[in-house]
Amino acid sequence: xxxxxxxxxxxxxxxxxxxxxxxxxxxxxxxxxxxxxxxxxxxxxxxxxxxxxxxxxxxxxxxxxxxxxxxxxxxxxxxxxxxxxxxxxxxxxxxxxxxxxxxxxxxxxxxxxxxxxxxxxx
Numbered sequence: 001x002x003x004x005x006x007x008x009x010x011x012x013x014x015x016x017x018x019x020x021x022x023x024x025x026x027x028x029x030x031x032x033x034x035x036x037x038x039x040x041x042x043x044x045x046x047x048x049x050x051x052x053x054x055x056x057x058x059x060x061x062x063x064x065x066x067x068x069x070x071x072x073x074x075x076x077x078x079x080x081x082x083x084x085x086x087x088x089x090x091x092x093x094x095x096x097x098x099x100x101x102x103x104x105x106x107x108x109x110x111x112x113x114x115x116x117x118x119x120x121x122x
Contacts, residue, residue, distance in 0.1 A: 010050075011048075011051060015049055015050055018058075028065060039120075040066050042098040042099065043096065043097050045061065045093055045095050046071045046082075047092045049072060053093055054092055058070070061117065068095075087106035093113060
């Protein structure tokens, strides 16, 4: 119980520090941003607010100027169930990529997600 409290205090502290120290997002022309928004409309990040790896991933998404929906898999039962049943495990961060006519891709590991996003949109 004490460990959980310490972890939450530290996690929310890191999340607050991240919000206060975020650099500016990547600048794009309105047309380029519209294309990027269309490409990211089929992406969802399942995350926990205070998870350091999720914070790292959200920070990269912000820096890249991406409009990716986030789902709180800790407090949202439906999001947690989707992650468990369709993704196969409750592990965050997880980027769900939906493509028409294809099976969804469930990408775990912050490093892999960030590398994919930088390669695709950086």
